[in-house]
Amino acid sequence: MRRRSPGGLLVLACAALACTFPGFAGSAAPTSPTAAELPVPIEPTITFVVEPTSTPSPVPNIVYTATFEGSSCAFFPPQGYAPECGYLTVAENRFAPDSSMIRLHVAIFRSRSPNAAPDPVIHLSGGPGSGALDLAWYHFTRGAARFLETRDYILFDQRGTGHSEPSLACPEREDIDAMLLTQPLTLEQGNELEVSALRACHDRLVAQGIDLTAYNSAASAADVDDLITTLGYDQANLYGVSYGTRLALTAMRDHPERIRSVILDSVYPPQEDLYRDWPMNAERAFNGLFDGCARDPACDAAFPDLRGTFYAAVDSLNTSPARVAVTDPAILQTYDALLTGDLLVDVLFTGLYSPDVIPRMPRLISEVGRGYHSPFLQERLSRYFDHSTSYGMQASVQCREEIPFGSAAELAAASAGVEAHIQHNYVTELQSLYAVCDFWGSGTPNPMENQPVASDIPTLIFAGEYDPITPPSWGRTAGETLPHS
Numbered sequence: 256m257r258r259r260s261p262g263g264l265l266v267l268a269c270a271a272l273a274c275t276f277p278g279f280a281g282s283a284a285p286t287s288p289t290a291a292e293l294p295v296p297i298e299p300t301i302t303f304v305v306e307p308t309s310t311p312s313p314v315p316n317i318v319y320t321a322t323f324e325g326s327s328c329a330f331f332p333p334q335g336y337a338p339e340c341g342y343l344t345v346a347e348n349r350f351a352p353d354s355s356m357i358r359l360h361v362a363i364f365r366s367r368s369p370n371a372a373p374d375p376v377i378h379l380s381g382g383p384g385s386g387a388l389d390l391a392w393y394h395f396t397r398g399a400a401r402f403l404e405t406r407d408y409i410l411f412d413q414r415g416t417g418h419s420e421p422s423l424a425c426p427e428r429e430d431i432d433a434m435l436l437t438q439p440l441t442l443e444q445g446n447e448l449e450v451s452a453l454r455a456c457h458d459r460l461v462a463q464g465i466d467l468t469a470y471n472s473a474a475s476a477a478d479v480d481d482l483i484t485t486l487g488y489d490q491a492n493l494y495g496v497s498y499g500t501r502l503a504l505t506a507m508r509d510h511p512e513r514i515r516s517v518i519l520d521s522v523y524p525p526q527e528d529l530y531r532d533w534p535m536n537a538e539r540a541f542n543g544l545f546d547g548c549a550r551d552p553a554c555d556a557a558f559p560d561l562r563g564t565f566y567a568a569v570d571s572l573n574t575s576p577a578r579v580a581v582t583d584p585a586i587l588q589t590y591d592a593l594l595t596g597d598l599l600v601d602v603l604f605t606g607l608y609s610p611d612v613i614p615r616m617p618r619l620i621s622e623v624g625r626g627y628h629s630p631f632l633q634e635r636l637s638r639y640f641d642h643s644t645s646y647g648m649q650a651s652v653q654c655r656e657e658i659p660f661g662s663a664a665e666l667a668a669a670s671a672g673v674e675a676h677i678q679h680n681y682v683t684e685l686q687s688l689y690a691v692c693d694f695w696g697s698g699t700p701n702p703m704e705n706q707p708v709a710s711d712i713p714t715l716i717f718a719g720e721y722d723p724i725t726p727p728s729w730g731r732t733a734g735e736t737l738p739h740s
Contacts (some may be wrong), residue, residue, distance in 0.1 A: 342420075377409045377493055379500075382413075383413075384648040409491075413478070423647030424642075437593055494518045522730045535669065544613070557617070579591070579636060603616060604723050
């Protein structure tokens with residue numbers, strides 16, 4: 256999962272240094288001498304009644320042949336590994352007789368075992384819109400190599416993302432990152448800039464002949480099915496992270512015969528309303544951090560009243576923003592970022608994506624409250640220059656599968672009781688999504704995209720207590736219709 260950029264659309268993704276492989280040891284979390292890792296409550300086992308409520312997507316009505324052609328890798332593989340790379344060619348729109356063909360970039364890491372299991376693990380990245388291949392190195396630092404002990408491990412850039420062709424990336428949106436981060440803009444002004452940039456991106460993509468109605472979860476799930484078949488496997492195991500869990504659930508609904516087992520890491524179930532619940536989920540995670548620090552003797556002694564310190568800093572910075580030197584890592588250019596209270600709220604939000612970062616957030620909050628802008632804060636702010644998300648793919652999916660099932664009025668009503676700083680930041684931010692979806696043209700929503708997925712495929716569900724966007728309760732919700740989970 257990843258953060259939003261200042262004034263930017265909010266997305267889910269497994270961004271660099273933001274998520275781990277459950278069950279595998281990653282690198283040790285950096286800690287300060289006085290801030291211990293916060294305790295995580297253990298939830299009791301719960302038994303659910305299963306009531307199947309979902310049906311498969313419509314069956315494609317055109318005939319096409321998916322093919323795989325080997326190629327050099329368009330990304331830098333993890334050191335010490337030599338994956339087999341290539342492009343999977345599939346129909347862009349499986350319901351249009353004159354559909355163009357598109358290419359998805361794929362990397363196959365072969366198992367080390369002479370008796371490898373016949374079913375690979377396929378990694379499904381988040382976003383929607385996050386490419387997987389440029390983050391392959393990260394996945395291997397977090398335990399992905401363990402898969403190779405028994406089976407092949409496959410990563411691919413979903414349609415519209417990364418090195419797949421065509422790309423639905425929006426450089427028009429990326430080009431305003433520095434302006435959003437350095438200029439004294441209100442949230443409303445930042446939103447207007449972003450909506451304008453995304454309209455320009457939309458117009459360019461349409462002029463290129465890209466069918467924006469063909470970039471959605473059901474189409475990507477069909478891509479996964481074609482990938483499994485074309486590479487010669489009978490079945491595969493899916494590993495979905497954040498939005499990747501939504502894609503995995505869609506594949507479980509539409510192509511269950513191709514899936515042996517599933518890992519859902521940070522679950523995004525279709526029946527949950529991501530944007531309506533966004534402010535409440537943020538508040539839950541913030542309170543979890545503040546309360547967790549208060550319960551921990553070392554953390555409480557070092558950072559007493561963390562909640563009060565944080566919101567006082569937010570108020571102070573919204574009144575008198577600070578300038579912080581921040582470097583865009585892609586071009587090594589340094590800017591004087593404007594640290595407002597609203598941006599600090601988002602810095603905490605995005606920090607809670609990562610188990611490496613969570614233990615360091617109390618100290619960061621304390622330092623900002625005292626006016627000290629540490630290298631760690633600068634590093635966190637540099638991530639706002641990240642260009643790994645395809646904003647066009649994100650808009651195509653969310654404007655078809657999420658936004659139509661809610662409204663700006665429902666968002667405002669649902670967040671009425673949320674802490675004022677969080678409510679102001681995210682309710683204002685989310686309004687721009689409705690403006691973008693008004694013109695994006697990603698197609699008519701199918702009611703099934705708002706329904707639970709029922710499946711008896713064996714499924715392992717993970718959730719993070721401090722996850723600010725896909726809370727543990729969503730994992731339990733998904734499990735209600737997954738009896739073998």
